[in-house]
Amino acid sequence: MxxxxxxxxxxxxxxxxxxxxxxxxxxxxxxxxxxxxxxxxxxxxxxxxxxxxxxxxxxxxxxxxxxxxxxxxxxxxxxxxxxxxxxxxxxxxxxxxxxxxxxxxxxxxxxxxxxxxxxxxxxxxxxxxxxxxxxxxxxxxxxxxxxxxxxxxxxxxxxxxxxxxxxxxxxxPGHVALRHVRFDDLGLLSKSIAEIAETASYDGQRVDAFDGVAFEPGEYYLTLATWQDEPAPTSDYTGQQIYYRSIQQRETDTLTTYDYLWRWDTDWFWCSGAFGVQNPTVRRLWPKRWRRSDVYHKLIGLDRRIGFADWLDRRQGKPLRERVIQDVEVPVDRLPEFLEWFDEAVGMRPVWLCPCKALRDWPTYPLEPDRLYVNVGFWGTVHVGPDALDGPRNRAIEAEVHELGGHKSLYSEAFYDRKTFDQLYDGENLAxxxxxxxxxxxxxxxxxxxxxxx
Missing domain, CATH: 3.30.465.10 (Uridine Diphospho-n-acetylenolpyruvylglucosamine Reductase; domain 3)
Known part of the structure; x- marks a missing residue:
């Protein structure tokens, strides 16, 4: 070390x-x-x-x-x-x-x-x-x-x-016990997220960490994690098994703390599927040391430079893609509205759900202190046609998040005009x-x- x-x-x-x-x-x-x-x-x-x-x-x-x-x-x-x-x-x-x-x-x-x-x-x-x-x-x-x-x-x-x-x-401790709890109703999902965050427990058991995945309309999961001292048989999602699929396949699981921290990295959540890495045959041939988010990120950068995906779409007669890669925070009580809107306007699944709150005021990213938000993460492309370069889906997401009283991270593309940007990110103080x-x-x-x- x-x-x-x-x-x-x-x-x-x-x-x-x-x-x-x-x-x-x-x-x-x-x-x-x-x-x-x-x-x-x-x-x-x-x-x-x-x-x-x-x-x-x-x-x-x-x-x-x-x-x-x-x-x-x-x-x-x-x-x-x-x-x-x-x-x-x-x-x-x-x-x-x-x-x-x-x-x-x-x-x-x-x-x-x-x-x-x-x-x-x-x-x-x-x-x-x-x-x-x-x-x-x-x-x-x-x-x-x-x-x-x-x-x-x-x-x-x-x-x-x-x-x-x-x-x-x-x-x-050295282990993390997981429970994957399914919800069919968005209202109940939102209410449960708020209650778990408030009590740090669910069904009488302590919750030390939790996040979720919306697979399809009517199929939502929260993964509840409890730090655990006792050793137990653990799963390994760095090999042939894929973590995000296990959420739908099993109700409980145990990981080492190390593997829990990096559970999403091996397949870059679910984005490794774009490179064929979730195909069992390809996965066996794909070196384990290359099953990492930074490797996939480099492959995305290579595709941007050579335009292979766009060329393939043209060959197949498909409309031009818009990259929709964003993380947004919406108040927990507005989560059902956002996901219903997102299904209709964007239609990308799965999406990641991660409850969060600001512990105090931070002027450049002004989430209301101690108010619970849910981070919604979605990373992929949508076929939209010739307007794709103007970012119509991304612009619509910005407007909807603003309307719902949320904020979005700035690690990806943004399209705000200067006045709106300064209002959202405290431009006067930042300057x-x-x-x-x-x-x-x-x-x-x-x-x-x-x-x-x-």
């Missing part, structure tokens, strides 16, 4: 500063980073970027205090590998292995503990942020730089990049904080990143 020391961390920060100094004055400041978990187009550039090499590890773990100092480019896979041997995990571990801690905090991560622990940034005690002015600023919920701390979540690098984060950790920490406007603004797709 590679636990980086403070001296190595400071050396990496010095390299970061040097790379900043090498960027011509007035030129945009970006990360020199080839990989990404984002799903919005980015403008290619040959300009030098910030050197973040050496900022991808765990600096130190305080087992007694249940905290960790972690570098911003550290993936959750590496973070969990460092903490789990101590019986500890981050409060929220996003679904995909290669999401970085800094990325989840400056963006938005979510998972099945979010109904009680909020989003990843809510377990951050303090962080060092490399700003557009080339300074490293230590910020916390209180103090001189609390404005930067509060505005940082959902800023996507427009306010700077986290080089170090001190986070709280949670004690966990003020950016003006303080990036006075020469070296970093791309959030609107330009998310909507103009720079």
């Amino acid at each position: 590679d636990l980086r020391g403070w001296a190595a961390h400071e050396a990496a920060v010095d390299r970061l500063r040097s790379s900043y100094a090498a960027i011509p004055p007035g030129a945009p400041v970006r990360l020199a980073k080839k990989t990404s978990n984002l799903f919005r187009p980015r403008t290619a550039t040959s300009a030098p970027g910030l050197d973040v090499s050496g900022l991808d590890g765990v600096i130190a773990i305080d087992v007694d205090a249940r905290t960790a100092d972690v570098q911003g480019m550290c993936t959750y896979e590496d973070l969990v590998d460092a903490t789990l041997p101590h019986g500890l995990i981050p409060y929220v571990v996003p679904q995909l292995r290669t999401i970085t801690l800094g990325g989840a905090v400056t963006g938005l991560g979510i998972e099945s503990t979010s109904f009680r622990n909020g989003l990843p940034h809510e377990s951050v005690l303090e962080m060092d942020v490399f700003t557009g002015a080339g300074d490293v600023v230590t910020c916390a919920p209180d103090g001189e730089h609390a404005d930067l701390f509060d505005a940082f979540p959902n800023s996507y690098g427009s306010l700077g990049y986290a080089t170090r984060l001190r986070i709280r950790l949670e004690q966990v 003020a904080v950016k003006g303080r920490y990036d006075p020469d406007d070296r970093l791309t603004s959030l609107y330009d990143k998310a909507v103009k797709r720079q």
Whole structure:
């Protein structure tokens, strides 16, 4: 286990500063980073970027205090590998292995503990942020730089990049017991989600984490997870068996804690089917080390460059596809409305359901504190015809989510006009904080990143 020391961390920060100094004055400041978990187009550039090499590890773990100092480019896979041997995990571990801690905090991560622990940034005690002015600023919920701390979540690098984060950790045992509970009625599903989140229990049994899947209209499941000390026979969904299918096939299950954290990564939820990986024959031939979300993401990027899927559709006489890849949060009581609308207007299934709440006010992503929302995640394509490039389904989703009092994450494409965007994401405050920490406007603004797709 590679636990980086403070001296190595400071050396990496010095390299970061040097790379900043090498960027011509007035030129945009970006990360020199080839990989990404984002799903919005980015403008290619040959300009030098910030050197973040050496900022991808765990600096130190305080087992007694249940905290960790972690570098911003550290993936959750590496973070969990460092903490789990101590019986500890981050409060929220996003679904995909290669999401970085800094990325989840400056963006938005979510998972099945979010109904009680909020989003990843809510377990951050303090962080060092490399700003557009080339300074490293230590910020916390209180103090001189609390404005930067509060505005940082959902800023996507427009306010700077986290080089170090001190986070709280949670004690966990070695196993997770699962119950897959089916619901046929959307109203009962919504009511049950609210009750489970309120009581952290279902049918008299404790619930430590839960999420769900809407397979078809009238077929909804909640997967209720309970941390478990007692060893038990466990399932393995990294081989021939596929996790999301097990939800429909069995009422109970047991996974190791490690496998539970990465249950969605092996098949990128259900998206591996687009590459044939769910075919039993293909799956046996597909190397196990390639059954990972980052591999599928690279294949998607390759298809974007060569246009193979579009060529195949043309050959088969199918309408042009629109990519509909979004995560949105809607209030739990509006979930039935949204799913009924989504079935009719978009018609994509399955979709992921993950209850979540904000533990306090975060201005750049203003979910109402302590109000329960449900994250609805859907990732695929819809045949819409020649209008596909204009994003008609995505635009309709934005309007519907807005109408229902929800919000949407900005890791994928967005189409808001500037006025609406600033209303939804507190543009006035964001501009003020950016003006303080990036006075020469070296970093791309959030609107330009998310909507103009720079």
